Amino acid sequence: MTTIAELPPGFADKVLSAQSTFRSVMDAMARPGSVQRIVPMAGAPGPMMRGTAAIALTLFDHDTPLWLDARMAESADVTKWLKFHTGAPVVQDSSIASFALVSNGGALPSFESFALGTSEYPDRSTTVIIQVESLNSGRSFELRGPGIDGVAALQASIKPFDLFERLHMNEALFPRGIDVVLVADDAVVAIPRTTRIVSKGS
């Protein structure tokens, strides 16, 4: 059993590291498809990547119910680390989660099982953070939408393979919808609900 003392550390400088991580995530969200780096490093427990850990420390707290996929939830190190460093309540019901952490994209549940917001409060939706293999190699995608000057190109190796097809539901749902943050180690790409994606093959 891991004691609190043995848990991987949080940010060395809480204030400035959170600021710097937030700016990376904000830039990612504002410029969909662009690959942003997360510089400040915290320890990362179990199957959690360094970038995911930094995002968790930056955005999660008592006010953000959190849903974990099976691989994350099964790791005692992950749940203890999250509770100790963020205090975010872990919930079983994904439809009330502010954030979802997915380490095994292959087993990603249907987006309909998350909060999609309401037409009056579309912000009351789950932000789904998915850990992926690579955000600089793999299949090629073309992205369009707000935040993108014409077309943005992304090369990524992602599970589930049909992630972007599944995100097509955002088009019909808007302004409701799901915002996705992809993490590969220290690299971050955001796909807000306004982004339209076409696969260009590999």
Add this chain to the structure above:
Amino acid sequence: MNAPAYNFAYLDEQTKRMIRRAILKAIAIPGYQVPFASREMPMPYGWGTGGVQVTAAILGPQDVLKVIDQGSDDTTNAISIRKFFAKTAGVATTTATDEATVIQTRHRIPETALNENQVLVYQVPIPEPLRFLEPRETETRRMHALAEYGLMHVKLYEDIARFGHIATAYAYPVKVNARYVMDPSPTPKFDNPKMDNCPALQLFGAGREKRIYAIPPYTQVVSLDFEDHPFEPYRFNAPCALCGAENSYLDEIVTDDKGGRMFVCSDTDYCEGRQAAGHHGSLSAAPYREKAQEASNG
């Protein structure tokens, strides 16, 4: 006594997390007003508390901050806010638009084109564009949910019926990404075209009304109009008396009590930059002549 001790950029970390989450949602839903638990700030509501909270949540030690009010870096409230961040966050400040990474503004968009490395933070008094047509939040929220903007079009059309054109000179409503009608804050409508397809991220903070909204970079922003009555950005038809600029927004300065007027750039940094580069105006009152200028300054 409980002696106060304040965090970097004043706000505590829990508050920053809450605001940061709201900013991310605002970017993901362009033009939608995200409710947030605005805090009491050490300056009064209505004096930029929303902009200050947004700036405090994004600002880091690498940033260079510019603060303008009415286009000017030297108005008292702009100085007060700039000093607040210099003191609480120790950030570098500037008056030069092109040196800034974060620009907090009240009522203007700088004349110098913004770039991808910049964030423009607007102070917003009344974020709801429909508020003066329908005072009830429950009603306006429903209208946004259904994209039911007939009321706004009726109001604009009544203007046309009565005056022959739309009689809104500032806080002129826009539609963002073809979905949400949004209040651009009380900027003159001259500035509206600058919001469209802008390379910089635009964030809006309304502290008293507890709303944050955003326009991502390169997003379509259209001023509401009618095919037969297209949007026209008003500008006084004269060059700046100090720098001779032909396409900047002008302040009218009363020079005497005999009707004397002169017109100078409201954007002081832009005007000083032009003067330093050798541009000169008449230095005297411009002839009294004006008309709506066609959309050539977008």
Add this chain to the structure above:
Amino acid sequence: MYVAVKGGERAIENAHRLLAHKRRGDQSVAEISLDQISEQLGLAVDRVMSEGSLYDRELASLAIKQARGDLIEAIFLVRAFRATLPRFGASEPVDTGTMRVQRRVSATFKDIPGGQILGPTFDYTHRLLDPSLAQGFVPERPAAAEASTAPTPRVTDILGRDGLIESSPEAEDGASVGDLTREPLNFPADRDLRLQNLARGDEGFLLAMGYSTQRGYGRNHPFVGEIRFGEVEVDFVAEDVGFAVPLGAIELTECQMVNQFKGSATEAPCFTRGYGLAFGQSERKTMSMALVDRALRARELGEEVLAPAQDEEFVMSHSDNVQATGFVEHLKLPHYVDFQSELGLLRKLRQEFSKASAETNTPDAMKEAAE
């Protein structure tokens, strides 16, 4: 030649130096101490604590001194400080039934268990300016008696035993209480948030709103079931300790208003409640709050919403004096950019107007007009 105004920074510094000087006033007059404010202007301190949402007499006194006696400015100072404080959790609900009562009056019963206690009150004083207070006044010792150990049950609880008044809603176990300083307010708002809003609300605003219900704008036939003022204990359950830890005692005023309710198809006629609570001794505030609370329950009780005091969006959006003063006073900030836009528009409209009237006026009409 016009020179753009510079030197704003110096001007601000100088203005603040002048303010400090004015605040101190004539330096041959002794400086006022925080103790003096707290002891001798106690009701001002109570108001600043209530509307500032922070129970700290010393800081409230400092705020009043710093604000030169401007209470809304003092409330603002306290609120801005409060916003930076870490939040550890919510206290246990205080039990005003166990209050060490200094004053307790009921208008609904001539006598009540535990008795009517007049306590320190302006009521029945004749409002004649008293020159003896101007200097060196030493008050008589107050009359004293053995503290009564008789319980002082709340009048509404007495009515409640006979089912004559609606039962007070019981809090769900473990349900969290809303906090509009931590979460954005959405409408319709539940009663916990409404009461919090009213407790922080401006006394003058609530007074006017409450008064309007008495004059027929949302009339609800109020009786003062009880007003009590005194000291209660505050307990806090820290999660890692596991039991309630006493934090200390605070002074509170509580007002329970008893109001008529005609009943509905499903409910027998009974009295309904309006509730007011404030830090310190604040009877005007708590009575007004109770009237407005009852008025705002219109929707819940199936009454028609016709008057401003019954309209929760109207009341809750305008009750906060820190918000209100900020936005009203922001009008003195420069607005010359928007004004310039309006000026341009107005000139254009006037030009078009005179052009249009010139065109419609026939020469005959012109001649007539000239005569």
